[in-house]
Amino acid sequence: MAKVYPVLTLVAMALFAVAPAVVARTPVEATMGLVQKIFYYHVPAAMVMFIAASVCGVASAVYLFRARPGADRLAVAAAELTVVFGLIVLVTGPLWARKSWGVWWQWDARLTSTLLMWMIFVACLMVRRFGGAGAEKLSAAMALFGMANVPFVYISVNIWRTLHPTTAVIPKLPGGMRGPFWFCALSFMLLFGLLLALRVRLEERRAEVEELYLVADHD
């Protein structure tokens, strides 16, 4: 199993190296011009953020109700990745907004709810780090509340009138944009899966080391 990781890492690196060339060939959007290209990174990162938050929420629920240590490790890994990919979304979004809306930030429903969801997962990691004994459960509860936000963030653009484009944009992409978009989306998802697996492995190794320490202390 461990041998798969270097191969997948190489594949992910290759995909991300090719991505700029693929994006460069896409048609230039009529109204926004060149800046629209940030879309190929912003939206896939947001998709991965939603996936990571959902994985974290489900793993946390399993940990809370079944007390499986494996689920807790998966939850930490997914929470960290939610924060990382969320940061990409929250950085690329304002860069794009500055050019196309003329402002860095707008307190509309989509932007606000995304920021709040990201903050919930940051708090989730903070309580795990600084909360002391028993903080995993607190963090798991926090993640459940964070996951409850995911559908809300996703549909927010369709309910409220926001500056942010609605979710209907993706299925309606013109031909020249659709291929590159899904190429980028798959690259991000592969990267996410890879990082998740590696991070879980790291947690497992840590748990093993801790057990060995305990055994060594005992002798």
Place this chain on the structure above:
Amino acid sequence: MMAFFRVAALVMRKDLTVEVRSREILYTTIFFAVSCVLVFAFALVKEGRPLEDAAAGIMWISVAFSGTLALGRTFERERHAETLRALMLAPASRPALYVGKLLGIVLLLLVVEAVLVPLVGLLFHAPIANSPFRLMALLVLGTIGFSAVGTLFAAMLVRARSRDVMLPILLYPITIPVIIAGVRGTAALLEPVPAVELADMWMALLAFFDIVFVTLALWTFEPLMTE
């Protein structure tokens, strides 16, 4: 089902009895809420004229801050007297204990709001008597939503290290939607001509948040409080 509400009512009565005898949390929280409003008054009232539309925001910020204080103190008392363990050992369902605690905190905060809201109205020239019943309903719904999450996390944090810092860190990101709905709804009611339909929309949203938060809290309280 009857046993559930009986346990909840008993827990609430216990909390209220302790509070009525000492009045510690009530007095300190009211004093804190009033000082909070005064700080805002000094910051935002210039030459006798308050900032436009500031009243609704200040009302809810003060509720959120003093609510955090009250939540922390309520459970600190339980920890100090080791009574939370006794509660947990009692042959009663955990969700019922949660509901009892929640009701106690909601009632306490409503008393605080009864002092706070007229004060904000006075200092910021807000017409709080325009549609009093709607304003009350908004405050009740918002307080339930805020306390539903607060009670859950404050109860869990009883045993954690650095609980004083952790409570606001966990509480605010989750409850900001409640604060937003509360502020917007209240602001709509405090217009010279109350925007009733808009306020009702925010009220419906608050009710939705309440249902989601209470459900999630009832669902997770049991596994979270098991050691």
